[in-house]
Amino acid sequence: MSEFTQLGVKAIRDGVAAGDFTAREVAEAFNAAVADAAALNAFIVTTPDHALASADAVDAKRAKGENLGIMGGVPIGMKDLFATKGVQTTAASHILEGFKPEYESTVSQNLWNAGAGMLGKLNLDQFAMGSSNETSYFGNVNSPWRKAGSNAAMSPGGSSGGSSSAVAARIAPAATGTDTGGSIRQPAAFAGITGIKPTYGRCSRWGVVAFASSLDQAGPMARSVEDCAIMLEAMAGFDPKDATSLKMDVPAWEKGLNADLKGEKIGIPREYRMDGTDAEILDCWERGKQWLRDAGAEIVDISLPHTKYALPAYYIIAPAEASSNLARYDGVRYGLRDLPEGAGLQDMYAATRAAGFGDEVKRRVLIGTYVLSAGFYDAYYTQAQKVRALVARDFEQAWTQCDAILAPTTPTASFPLGSLSDDPLTMYLNDVFAVPASLAGLPAMSVPAMLNSDGLPLGLQLIGKPFDEQGVLNAGLAIQQRAEFEAQPERWW
Template sequence: MSDLNKLSLAEARDALRNGDVTSVELTEACLKAIDAADVLNAFVHKTPEIALERAKAADERIKAGDAPAMCGLPIGIKDLFCTKGVPSQAASKILDGFKPEYESTVSQQLADAGAVMLGKLNMDEFAMGSSNETSVYGNAVNPWRRGNDDAQLTPGGSSGGSASAVAADLCLAATGTDTGGSIRQPAAFTGITGIKPTYGRCSRWGIVAFASSLDQAGPMTKKVRDAAIMLEAMCGHDPKDSTSAELAVPNFEAMLTGDIKGKKIGIPKEYRMDGMPAEIEKLWADGAEMLKAAGAEIVDISLPHTKYALPAYYVIAPAEASSNLARYDGVRYGRRAQLAQGDGITEMYEKTRAEGFGHEVQRRVMVGTYVLSAGFYDAYYNRARKVRTLIKKDFEDVFAAGVDAILTPATPSAAFGLGEMTEADPVQMYLNDVFTVTVNLAGLPGISVPAGLDGQGLPLGLQLIGRPWEEGDLLNTAYALENAAGFVAKPGKWW
């Protein structure tokens, strides 16, 4: 079999079980592809020795006949997940040299299932960003290009390295995290599938925190079936994470029947934004028609507090970030600034943080500290929490009325060029999250599925939002949408 790195998880799993290929062969094909794709800057810490060691162990396990679905499958791990003995920097200078003595619960569960870690993937610093331009490693690059234009495009953020690596077939799948759209937006920008599960479905233990009430890990894969296979391995109750749900994890793949007859799909009128590109509008309408043709009932719904979601998110997330990032002080681990004679502890804190944190992280920490300060706590933070409750109730009301899933665009545009969104106006960048942040505020599962190309040949995604804890049902609706859309485009290889 040639081009082994181009296989999906499901195809590779079946080939491994049939004895057509070994995990070592799959892993070597991916390692070769990674080494030939440095220009994409997707993998930032390569771990070939660990990968080959795990691949050999996986082959033994498959031979013995007791291998779970993920056994032997080569994947990438976002740099936000702590991996024992391997640099885990959250793409920040302040964690320079940090090699954890422990493994995050999600990456441990994948390792226990026999998955092969190829290395750590690029991302926005501390997961703060929508374009992978805030990373200490430099920009990750989207393998897609506009027509015949050579301009480098963003793979989205913050899981930009994960999206780029999966789209360019450097790994079969990757882990991502989603605080306000950081799995779904890059998945849409690169023509892959990405699911953010219900808050609490995957353990957050050992994942470097950004905003603790919003962060959630999930898989980024080539197909919906792959997302179902990988999500099952990542989920499960973890006593080390107090927000982890003590719920049984279903066999998500077994729920992919593609039958959505009689399902009610809601179309929220509030997501029809002023100035939405005609291509996004058309894709959304086409998606609704595809689901209708598959037997679903399309209903108009209202989520009245949607317009307050972005402002509420950009109060709550920075507030939680400012608390979480207070631990980076140069004392216990990571980077410490060079101190002048006579400098005390205050100077050490100030110099370490000024050197260690990038501009976007500094901006969000300052915003967060401001909204939590004594005179502004009620005016900003408490008010944003109340708005969040109203947004959550909007969704609860819609689901109580019998709606099974909600269909929206995943992003307000296709991938834009690196450097096109200027540092001068961060709000423009924040608007990229307009369709995704409500899902995090309400703690719901959401999935992005590639559904078409824009006029310049770039992928566009549609988002489905599901009921809490019903990822299986959501994946099945996404599977029906994927089948109807028939998206098979791949980026032309230029790297």
């Protein structure tokens, strides 16, 4: 059974379609792997019956000679930010514990329509707020990776840490993630897997628990560029229920994959050589440049002058939007209600939110409420939006010189759980290379490149023009083919 868990999306789909094995055999193997990996704490809820039912439906279609779908027979993990009908959806928060939606998110429905099944709901940082997967009400997610010679529990990254941990540990062939300021790319880099944040609006946000509505974007996390291309094709598409959804046809990204970059120009932003970046990350970046040259690309220096202002702007805009979005959790309509004896309405609001929200969520709500308050709105929020426009303009000007951008995904490799808990500013700096693309709404992906001297994965980031996921995937494929990253974590769980 275990050989099935070594297969990725494409291998499973093609094997099921060819009749080499059944979708049920695959689902049973992954269900067993999930049940055997409780120590990772990657799943909040497991749904083995959903995976088996979807697999049986695919096998029945194959018996009748019907189309199995682009994800036919592939069981996946679903980040617990996506509403799943009849299955608990919590955003890893106590305030939503026990909430079972009566509806399905558009992205998850698209995946089920494409033949995928669900292994369960994956753990994350509470309301997607965090870079280490330590803010979940349901406990920390453990990375399957360990530092050489150490048993210290390592961070899988965040907020999509359950997704990165599950895919890296081979207990799911792929998983959904969401990326607001790096929450697909950073955990993908930490866990040695591939993850892409598409252009803002490419995947519907309907039915996804909101953090920062102008930044949130769903995307796939998988073991290879090819698998991400397949899954993104299944996830994406126009949705009239989401006002920010792109009314564009979904390209055939899998068919369009091409690692020949002849004639392409890849930009290297000089502002991304930041103090505090690990020397091995910089060495990895140099390797990435050479790999792209070998693929036929021309490497050009570019400038993104407002890069240093992107992170502070993000940590004003995102908490401001979170403060607005999270106001709905008031104990009145659904979710947790804490009603002290003799309490009035305001007391109930306060008690419910005090009990239901974690410390990081409270911190960001307070920051967001502060920057939106009278007297500070113009000084902070308006200024941050102006900076966001300047960051986007930097990229627009860069596209006159290059077709895609190569940068590190993160300034460091993974770190031990708990090592940055008392230092939120250092924790926030994890997203320094990821945030600019989010502010500009651009497609960006992380591809595993190498292991560092501690035996931990390092990722390279590719950023593309609006709507040019194909260019990002192709450059990622060129790196993947040359990096030949095959490393897996040694099993300890």
